[in-house]
Amino acid sequence: MTTFALFGLYFCLSVMAQGNTDGIKQLQKQMYDLYSSRRTPLEQFMDVTNRLKEATLKAGDTHLFYRTWSNQALFHANNQRRNKGLQIAKELQEYALNHDDKFGIFSGTYVTGCILSMMGNYEQARNTLKEAIDYQHEHFPQESLAAPYLELAKIEYAQTHPLRTIHYADLALKDPAIEPRHQLNALSLKCLAIADTANYKIGAKEYKARFNEVYAEREKVKEKLGRDGLYGPRVECWRLINNEEYEKALEQANKINSKLAQLEMKQMIYKRMGDYKNAYNVTRWHSKIRDSVNSARNGHLLMEMTSALDMGRVELEAKELRLRNQQMQLDHIADELKQKQLTEEALNLTLKNQKIELENAATQLKNDSLEVRNKNLKLSEYMSKMEAQQHAERTHHMMMLAGAFIAVLTIGYMAFYLYRRQRAAKRLQEAHRQLQVAYDQLEEHTIARERMASELRIARDIQMGMVPRVFPQHPHFDLYAMMEPAKAVGGDLYDFFLQDNKLYFCIGDVSGKGVPASMLMSVAVNLFRTFAKDGLQPEHIATKLNDALSADNESGMFVTMFIGIAHLETGRMDICNAGHNPPLIDGEYIEVEPNAPIGLWPELEYAGEHWNEMKGKTLLLYTDGLNEAENKRQEQYGDDRLQMQAKHLTHESAQQTIESLKKNVTHFVDGAEPSDDMTMLCLKLL
Secondary structure, three states, X not given: OOHHHHHHHHHHHHHHHHHHHHHHHHHXXXXXXXXXXXXXXXXXXXXXXXXXXXXXXHHOOHHHHHHHHHHHHHHHHHOOOXXXXXXXXXXXXXXXXXXXXXXXXXXXXXXXXXXXXXXXXXXXXXXXXXXXXXXXXXXXXXXXXXXXXXXXXXXXXXXXXXXXXXXXXXXXXXXXXXXXXXXHHHHHHHHHHXXXXXXXXXXXXXXXXXXXXXXXXXXXXXXXXXXXXXXXXHHHHHHHXXXXXXXXHHHHHOXXXXXHHHHHHHHHHHHHHOOHHHHXXXXXXXXXXHHHXXXXXXXXXXXXXXXXXXXXXXXXXXXXXXXXXXXXHHHHHHXXXXXXXXXXXXXXXXXXXXXXXHHHHHHHHHHHHHHHOXXXXXXXXXXXXXXXXXXXXXXXXXXXXXXXXXXXXXXXXXXXXXXXXXXHHHHHHHHHHHHHHHHHHHHHHHHHHHHHHHHHHHHHHHHHHHOOOOOOOEOOEEXXXXXXXXXXXXXXXXXXXXXXXXXXXXXXXXXXXXXXXXXXXXXXXXXXXXXXXXXXOHHHHHHHHHHHHHOXXXXXXXXXXXXXXXXXXXXXXXXXEEEOOXXXXXXXXXXXXXXXXXXXXXXXXXXXXEEOOOEOOEEXXXXXXXXOOEOOOXXXXXXXXXXXXXXXXXXXXXXXXXXHXXXXXXXXXXXXXXXXXXXXXXXXXX
């Protein structure tokens, strides 16, 4: 080949390689652009990434091949298809194990940890990410570890562990190969962890210095990158809080993506400002949204578990169908082998018959030669024998070769048949084992769910037994109350008792619902009765309740209460409203002294007041499950409708007033699912 031809061949190969590289870069850019967009259709993303996987596999770029495959799993998980994401991560790991590719094994482990973190399985996610880090340290320490360390920092921040968050963020920042976007997120998480001052035993001056130092470094990275990260609005909000620019901080809080995080930040800002009314309102909304998010998350997890079981059942049925098809194919191959064996036996028999015929022909030829040519008898006899012997030898060689070929073919088919049958049996055993494990898990979940339902029924009976259900017939007052939890157990409460010719009574609403709210309700009722029996005034009862319930209140739960003492002889009524709904007297709303809810902030002094000449008047107390009850069109019962109904019932008895309001609300909601507990108390002094 000439030099000119060699040069032309080299030039063509270079152009083809360059074109292939440019195509991979273009597909890679499309992949990251589509991944960062929240409105990308699944089919479009999978089409681009599948073409990129095929191109990188042909080009031998295994790192980009596995990164593309990992992005497919994460894209499904980010779009609420976490089970599908885990399945893709598992397929990636199996492929990497079969090809003994260590980078692929690391990628599959890392992606699995990320998806488990999205599903809220933080403990398993933490262990999986640590396995990925150890594996990378062992096999390719030159690769960047910033991404898995940053994922661990996100897990610790989500679980409110600021010291661990800072530890993993520092490990990510120490990585010399860290990318700018990972560096920005690590510095953001470090700022937010430092801002959690409750976990730091340092002065305000030292805290601000540490925050400002990390914030300044973060701003440099942000300017270099040309955009902000996911945690940017939260960090900026903390900077404004530290500078006591609270109004700007409230505006910045509205830019936070998470509604729960937005409300938490606003609650803290209002507390710093001393605006306890807005802090209370934000806390109420936060509790409602948190309950709604938790309910939706539990429903979504149950749906994912059911989908996973259904998918496992479908896959098992598909595997059994494939096994049956393979068994039919093996039986067909066995029949073909048997038919070929019969054909070979018939061929052998034909060859033997031909050999006998040849021998007979040789004998006849010998006899003819003896008769015709007597002189050449011996020569003819030798020639005939030599020809017969040569022909017999050729025939024998052909038979030997044919027999050997048939034997090899038969042994090969039998070995292949036994190998496929053994593999099919193993797969069937593994499928049966996995199905048994799934059935066992389903049975355990069913037993646990039935046990929980039984325990909730017992808890409801205990809770309903804690509030008075028998209302005394007294000449000086008419009293009736009712409580209806939205769930099996609730957080509303009421109580009353007579002492020294005084009627002590209260009504309350615990933040949240379910078992935690019912536990706080039982504690509040017992403490009210204990403090009230000491003869304390309502404002002193509220102060002592707040001191007891705010101590070590890490969950942030609180109680709104209306506490009153009715003097039966004089008609005077002493009251204290601790963040509860305004009362109605003869169908009119009454403005009362505002106080904070009980249990949020310690060392508060509650203010009380009194009403004279309450004889002949009707006092109606209620929780927000009454006025905020919604129908199927999400319309609320409302304060105006409640006031109108209360005015019509001023001349009714206490029991008739409560039952009429309950009937009217039930007709209004028209079968809609209740969103909150509903409690009412009506008192008429005679």
